[in-house]
Amino acid sequence: MEEMKIVQLDVQDVRFPTSLKSDGSDAMHTDPDYSCAYVTIKTNKNVSGYGMTFTLGRGTEIVVLACKTMSKMIVGLKPQDIFNDFASFWRKLTSESQLRWIGPEKGVTHLATAAIINALWDLWARIEEKPLWKLLVDLSPEQLVSAIDFRYITDVVTKQEALELLRSQQSAKATREAALLQKGYPAYTTQVGWLGYSDVKVRELCAKYLDLGFTAFKAKVGQDLKDDTRRCGLIREAIGYDKTLMVDANQIWEVEEAVDWMKQLAKFQPLWIEEPTSPDDVLGHARIAKELRPLGIGVATGEMCANRVIFKQMLQAGALDYCQIDSARIGGVNEILAVYLMAKKLNVPVCPHAGGVGLCEMVQHLQMWDFVSLTGTTEKRLIEYVDQQHEHFEDPAVVQKAHYMPPSKPGYSTKFKDESLRDYVYPAGREWQRMFKEGVFPAPTD
Amino acid sequence: MEEMKIVQLDVQDVRFPTSLKSDGSDAMHTDPDYSCAYVTIKTNKNVSGYGMTFTLGRGTEIVVLACKTMSKMIVGLKPQDIFNDFASFWRKLTSESQLRWIGPEKGVTHLATAAIINALWDLWARIEEKPLWKLLVDLSPEQLVSAIDFRYITDVVTKQEALELLRSQQSAKATREAALLQKGYPAYTTQVGWLGYSDVKVRELCAKYLDLGFTAFKAKVGQDLKDDTRRCGLIREAIGYDKTLMVDANQIWEVEEAVDWMKQLAKFQPLWIEEPTSPDDVLGHARIAKELRPLGIGVATGEMCANRVIFKQMLQAGALDYCQIDSARIGGVNEILAVYLMAKKLNVPVCPHAGGVGLCEMVQHLQMWDFVSLTGTTEKRLIEYVDQQHEHFEDPAVVQKAHYMPPSKPGYSTKFKDESLRDYVYPAGREWQRMFKEGVFPAPTD
Numbered sequence: 103m104e105e106m107k108i109v110q111l112d113v114q115d116v117r118f119p120t121s122l123k124s125d126g127s128d129a130m131h132t133d134p135d136y137s138c139a140y141v142t143i144k145t146n147k148n149v150s151g152y153g154m155t156f157t158l159g160r161g162t163e164i165v166v167l168a169c170k171t172m173s174k175m176i177v178g179l180k181p182q183d184i185f186n187d188f189a190s191f192w193r194k195l196t197s198e199s200q201l202r203w204i205g206p207e208k209g210v211t212h213l214a215t216a217a218i219i220n221a222l223w224d225l226w227a228r229i230e231e232k233p234l235w236k237l238l239v240d241l242s243p244e245q246l247v248s249a250i251d252f253r254y255i256t257d258v259v260t261k262q263e264a265l266e267l268l269r270s271q272q273s274a275k276a277t278r279e280a281a282l283l284q285k286g287y288p289a290y291t292t293q294v295g296w297l298g299y300s301d302v303k304v305r306e307l308c309a310k311y312l313d314l315g316f317t318a319f320k321a322k323v324g325q326d327l328k329d330d331t332r333r334c335g336l337i338r339e340a341i342g343y344d345k346t347l348m349v350d351a352n353q354i355w356e357v358e359e360a361v362d363w364m365k366q367l368a369k370f371q372p373l374w375i376e377e378p379t380s381p382d383d384v385l386g387h388a389r390i391a392k393e394l395r396p397l398g399i400g401v402a403t404g405e406m407c408a409n410r411v412i413f414k415q416m417l418q419a420g421a422l423d424y425c426q427i428d429s430a431r432i433g434g435v436n437e438i439l440a441v442y443l444m445a446k447k448l449n450v451p452v453c454p455h456a457g458g459v460g461l462c463e464m465v466q467h468l469q470m471w472d473f474v475s476l477t478g479t480t481e482k483r484l485i486e487y488v489d490q491q492h493e494h495f496e497d498p499a500v501v502q503k504a505h506y507m508p509p510s511k512p513g514y515s516t517k518f519k520d521e522s523l524r525d526y527v528y529p530a531g532r533e534w535q536r537m538f539k540e541g542v543f544p545a546p547t548d
Numbered sequence: 549m550e551e552m553k554i555v556q557l558d559v560q561d562v563r564f565p566t567s568l569k570s571d572g573s574d575a576m577h578t579d580p581d582y583s584c585a586y587v588t589i590k591t592n593k594n595v596s597g598y599g600m601t602f603t604l605g606r607g608t609e610i611v612v613l614a615c616k617t618m619s620k621m622i623v624g625l626k627p628q629d630i631f632n633d634f635a636s637f638w639r640k641l642t643s644e645s646q647l648r649w650i651g652p653e654k655g656v657t658h659l660a661t662a663a664i665i666n667a668l669w670d671l672w673a674r675i676e677e678k679p680l681w682k683l684l685v686d687l688s689p690e691q692l693v694s695a696i697d698f699r700y701i702t703d704v705v706t707k708q709e710a711l712e713l714l715r716s717q718q719s720a721k722a723t724r725e726a727a728l729l730q731k732g733y734p735a736y737t738t739q740v741g742w743l744g745y746s747d748v749k750v751r752e753l754c755a756k757y758l759d760l761g762f763t764a765f766k767a768k769v770g771q772d773l774k775d776d777t778r779r780c781g782l783i784r785e786a787i788g789y790d791k792t793l794m795v796d797a798n799q800i801w802e803v804e805e806a807v808d809w810m811k812q813l814a815k816f817q818p819l820w821i822e823e824p825t826s827p828d829d830v831l832g833h834a835r836i837a838k839e840l841r842p843l844g845i846g847v848a849t850g851e852m853c854a855n856r857v858i859f860k861q862m863l864q865a866g867a868l869d870y871c872q873i874d875s876a877r878i879g880g881v882n883e884i885l886a887v888y889l890m891a892k893k894l895n896v897p898v899c900p901h902a903g904g905v906g907l908c909e910m911v912q913h914l915q916m917w918d919f920v921s922l923t924g925t926t927e928k929r930l931i932e933y934v935d936q937q938h939e940h941f942e943d944p945a946v947v948q949k950a951h952y953m954p955p956s957k958p959g960y961s962t963k964f965k966d967e968s969l970r971d972y973v974y975p976a977g978r979e980w981q982r983m984f985k986e987g988v989f990p991a992p993t994d
Contacts, residue, residue: 132645160646161617164656168610174993199578200606206799206827208854209655210610254826257803257835353652357703380700381652382857384830385864389703408654408854411828418831547620 106229107180110144111173111218115162116154116518117528118459118491119537124298125490126158126457129324129354132298135159136491137528138430138459139166139214140518141221145181151225152517155217155430156458161210162528168214171201176218185226188249192219192436196251208408212433219434220464224514233509234435235467239275239474243268246475249436254411255444258418264443271475278474286505287470288318288480289487290346292457294337295321301336308340315503317345318484320376324351327366334370343371350376353406357386361393368394374402374424381406387421395423402426405455409433413441417448424482426455429464435514438468446476457488462499463515466506494522552675553626556590557619557664561608562600562964563974564905564937565983570744571936572604572903575770575800578744581605582937583974584876584905585612585660586964587667591627597671598963601663601876602904607656608974614660617647622664631672634695638665638882642697654854658879665880666910670960679955680881681913685721685920689714692921695882700857701890704864710889717921724920732951733916734764734926735933736792738903740783741767747782754786761949763791764930766822770797773812780816789817796822799852803832807839814840820848820870827852833867841869848872851901855879859887863894870928872901875910881960884914892922903934908945909961912952940968 117137120126126134137159143151157165175195184191196207196215205211227234238246247264259267294307311319321337323330330349337347349372355363360378375394379386381403391401400423407413409432416422425445427438445452452472454465462485469485477483485506492498497515500507509515525533529546538545563583566572572580583605589597603611621641630637642653642661651657673680684692693710705713740753757765767783769776776795783793795818801809806824813821821840825832827849837847846869853859855878862868871891873884891898898918900911908931915931923929931952938944943961946953955961971979975992984991 130643130645131649134646134649156649158646158649160644161614161650161657164610164614164617165650167613168607168656171607171610197576198606199576200580200604203577203580203602203604204607204611204656204659206852208828209651209657210614211607211655213650254802254829254832257832356700380857382654382855383700383861385861386700386703386857406652409828411826411832415829415831 104146105180106145106147106182108143108177109146111169111176112142112144113166113169113173113217114140114523115166115528116140116459116523116526117159117162117534118526119543120490121159122542124296127296127298128322128350128352129297130352131158136459137162139169139217141169141217143176143221143225145225149225149228151221151228153217153219153221153224153514154460154516155213155220156461157213164210165213165217168210169217172214172218181222181225181229184222188436189251192249192433193251193253195219196433207411207433212409213431215433216430219436220429220514220516223435224516227514228512231512233467233511234514235470235508238467238471239279243272246439250440250443251436252440255414255440258414258444259447263447267443267446268475271478274478275474278478282470282473283508286502286507287466287473288484289316289501289504289506290318290320290348290484291316292320292486292488294319295333297322297325304333304336305340308337312341317504318348319345320348320350320486322352323349323367324354324363327363330367334367338370347372348374348376348402351378353377353380355379357383357389360390364394364399365397368397368399372399374400376402376426377405382408382412384412384415384419384421387416388419391421391423400424402453404428406431410437410440410444414444417444417450422450424453425450427452427465427468428455429461429468430458435468442468442472442476451482453484454486456486457490459491460495460516462487462492463495463497466499467509467514470508494518494526550592551626552591552593552628554589554623555592557615557622558588558590559612559615559619559663560586560969561612561974562586562905562969562972563605563608563980564972565989566936567605568988570742573742573744574768574796574798575743576798577604582905583608585615585663587615587663589622589667589671591671595671595674597667597674599663599665599667599670599960600906600962601659601666602907603659610656611659611663614656615663618660618664627668627671627675630668634882635697638695638879639697639699641665642879653879658855659877661879662876665882666875666960666962669881670962673960674958677958679913679957680960681916681954684913684917685725689718692885696886696889697882698886701860701886704860704890705893709893713889713892714921717924720924721920724924728916728919729954732948732953733912733919734930735762735947735950735952736764736766736794736930737762738766738932738934740765741779743768743771750779750782751786754783758787763950764794765791766794766796766932768798769795769813770800770809773809776813780813784816792819793817794819794822794848797824799823799826801825803829803835806836810840810845811843814843814845818845820846822848822872823851828854828858830858830861830865830867833862834865837867837869846870848899850874852877856883856886856890860890863890863896868896870899871896873898873911873914874901875907875914876904881914888914888918888922897928899930900932902932903936905937906941906962908933908938909941909943912945913955913960916954940964940972
């Protein structure tokens, strides 16, 4: 029988007009159109892989072009050869001798890496006919570490240490998997606190999510202290002080400003301040964490951490109380596994960033693997949940009683419905053409 | 009279086939084709600005597309409005609410920012009919700091502190400028030590550059310890121990590996080890610097530092003995000025990275400004010099007796000759078409 080969890599620019309703608005991103670069890896067999990286609208075309440039390193390969030595393939993709200059391992090319690598994991899970979390759980410790490039992180975790961490958990996996299938994984909601929402809408949403069983709520802050005070008060009034509140500044502050501002909001007892300053500022986050810990406020960041090297330092420096991996910014599942291993080694809980297009769908798999195969606990751990764009996926995230329920279908839950692609591919999709025609959005020039 | 307006932004993919001769080869970049994204900003008057960001070949098309996307924020503006509040324009360009997600301030979009911002400074200098270094020197401290976005760096230097630093140097500027015009600025050469060169070629080049008056030489290391030992020995034999040797690993090592490897090379008394590990690893560089300082070896890095926030931390952490700004990676002149100010504040000498397409042409202006307006010294300071691609520029860098001589023509020295564009625009240029036809390089697909 002919061996399976990758025969084509397609990439599409898919955008949803979320700016119309201020969904997703924060201090730095005032009018996002939640979007993605969407990769389809086709084989000569009856199976394809679907992967994506999340974007905010403008600029998605640049990530799409990067995926096209990188596709030349993939088409023609046998998927099994990739999966047998995934770390080497990952290194090859991220260290291409000319292309790495325009990264390296950050920005547009690393987002493109994420989309492609995520599509390969989806393909692998579909071939194995397992949801990704189960594929990961069923890999032996040796197979799992063979997917990870340990370059630049051996001062925190070596391949051998990673193996030992994973082996030590093997015997507990079956019990944990059973518990996971029964209870799911706890979630928190960000839906109540986007900056652009009115007070009435915030109150309605608090009531709605309390009814749905949520006990942890996140609000955006950072544009105006008086407004933050009012909004945090509003949410605390609605949810009470027995529930959990987190706040998120989306990088708006200077280091000292973050400390001062959060001292003013400490009375609302937030569990964490998320992204207080530049995502690149390890030492800045460490200083903020040191100042705020005595007030009971932790520091969380990660959705814009460029790669495992920045995560490594955040963890080394004590800059993070909650490590927020993102499934679409760093270079796909392989690199995220490295971050989970470093977080385990340095004893920092991972609370994934989600909410963007496909992020909830993806991170649930990773966090469920973490529970079953690595940490065995959900203590101090929650997955972000935002109720947007799930309707476009064939296998959307399912949250019941504020818990993500383990996906059962094969893959990484990242395949779009055909009609969503028909409507929202940019700019040719049916909905975009309608909106251009009706003047809701200007049609793109050249 | 009609005011000056920007009417067009063109961007070209320009590539030189340097991989044919191993020029520029190092441990991580084995076959670079020195290239650039080349921006031309046209006005309604008889003056244009030319700017670039350096690349290594494949992927330049992605940076070109990013420039095109960003051009929509520039066309139609009045240059004078930009220059009057340059920091605000810079912030607008780097913080565009949708586009920043695919950076922020790193990778492809920040390279594109550099190309565009550099073209604007070239335009400004041409309008003022001054070489860029002289434009910078002649700006008042108030004008100069008005070009800098201090976001995320106020914990090291505030706008007020920057003003004071600059004001304190005002009275010494005239004397320093006269000295600069007479003596130029000291250079070192990297031409002797590319990894792909034979021993015979290395010996010949050492002799040649000694004859030209050079006293400082840099060699690439990191692929093989035995080979490095042989090559460093070869160069020391040729130049003697009274001259300066630097070595450059181009990010090849793990943190501990860098320490161990350099202990083996310490006998060759290198002034610095450049890029020992990941360019993102502030804490790793700090650890390497701490281990190597007692051996008399300094740590240098910067050509791949993503932005001022990474530089800030490198300086804060004592990770750098030599700060290597790059004129084409971080967001153009404005952001580089911020790095110079932080380096001055924290007392670290700046030794610019150069050698790529246009880098020598650009960094000379910046370092000359530093000498005249900020630090007043060339002690522990050198500009890298590589004798490649200068022939393509209308106003090429001039190095005499191992000193960069101050440019006298208006602009940032970044305008290509027409015939170079005709020959090396990729893939349509005459030379590329010839090479495709003769099978020297494969023609690009799609």
